[in-house]
Amino acid sequence: MSLEIRNMNVMRGGTRTLCDVSLSLSGGQVTAVAGPNGAGKSTFLAALAGLLPHDGTVLWNGAPLDRRALAYMPQNTDVRSALTVLEVMLLGRLDRLGVRVGQDDVADALALLARFGLAGLSGRTMPTLSGGQRQLVMLSQRLMRRPQVLIMDEPTSALDIRHQMEALGHVKPMPVTAARRCSSPCMTSILRHDSVASCCSSHTAVSRRPGRMQMC
């Protein structure tokens, strides 16, 4: 299992914000993306998630990365509407939702919430949660997709230290049995090189100059 990024370039508003990025990340590990403000970290993650037009290739196990195999958590995940926590979780499986909601999807959602210590909140609406709880819900929503590649842009900015450690513990690679087929994240990208996040990561991709990125 490996994620290969070859010659990725991103143009935004006439300027090249990412320049010829080539990285090779092996599966089952957490990679932190680090660099100064404006270095192109968020751009890199959004392009990797397929949300920004870019050239170059992204290969997962030698084949082009299928968007259904990845989950991407953008930097700004705040929900302003009165969706309930359970509805938010179910939306993580948007492709599968029909007129009736499958009971297994509901069961998976409740199991994931329980794992993040949010079990009692499933019927609450998003605005009634604290900022940290909301962020944990959005993180668990991405795990509902059972991603093979998990891309997160500052996923723990609203969490206290203990919850940051806990949350990142959940997304760290774990034996498949423990993962209970709910999630098998193989790559995690996290911003902020100075945070707890980088303690939990085994590898770091660093951008020392704007638009350039390399492993170290």
Added chain:
Amino acid sequence: MTGMTAIASAGVQPATYRATGKLVALAFCGLALLAALAVDLSTGPSGMPLDTLLPALLAGPHGADRMAATILWQLRMPEAAMAALVGACLGLSGLQMQTILDNPLASPFTLGFSAAAGFGAAVAILFELSLPLPAIYAIPVAAFAMTLLAAGIIYLIARVTGASPEVLVLAGIAVLFFFQSLQSFLQYMASPEALQQIVFWLFGSLQKSTWSAVFTVALILAVTLPFIIRDCWQLTALRLGEDNAASLGVKTWALRRRTFVLTALLTAAAVSFTGTIGFIGLIAPHAARAVVGEDHRFALPMSALAGAAMLAGASAFGKAVSPGGVIPVGIVTAVIGVPLLFAILVLARKGRPA
């Protein structure tokens, strides 16, 4: 402690439990619609008690009691059916607009659709004699065309500038002022008789309903429904916010575009046969969300039912208050609707857990 048990018991089977509650709410709203329609059918200049109404209803349009059959099936039924259909169209399009524009103020009024329809109607009334169609067809056709034109203008502006919800709302309000000014200009130029006709059209009234108008609106509603149903979850996902929805695979711009076309069609159908009844499109969605929440599988039908029930109720009220001359329903909806909206906002606030 009791709070803890409440949370724990709610956590057992929330999904099935809550869906049942929402279905019950939908059923109640359906019953309210039926009740409003029954009252609407039984009120009118000549009155009709329920024990005459029911047999006449069952006997059909060719029943033995000729007078009851004529009053019911030729005069009152088209109005009542129109009230329900137009209310449903406005409720649906209002909720869709508020969702795609991420703005609780959005309604057919806000985007200038109603003003455009009014301008179209005014043109048709003013140039009635030089038009190839008789006024009864020319007015709705002109109003419909003008509504679609307004939608086209907003769409073009959005297309050129990048289609953020803010730009759509801004373009809508600009279009509103544009068509309102044109309409004022026509009113200024019009003869007193034409002016009276224009003003009466703008009030919004169900009295111009005919069976062919009812069928036209029903057809447009029926054509748009499958597309609306297909996008239920996508619209719910849009309530997560732009970035979240996009990251879950929603093509937000394409979703906005097709929903915008649907709302334009629904609004055009609703307002071109009745005149300016925009208020329902603002408050029915709020009522629906307050009762069944954000899940569009329930909120869309609820908004449609609530809009239909409100308009049917307003129609009955308008007839009951002045049995001789009917008060135009557009006036009644706003007068009743504003206190109703306040009540909904207060109740929704109370119902929210701290």
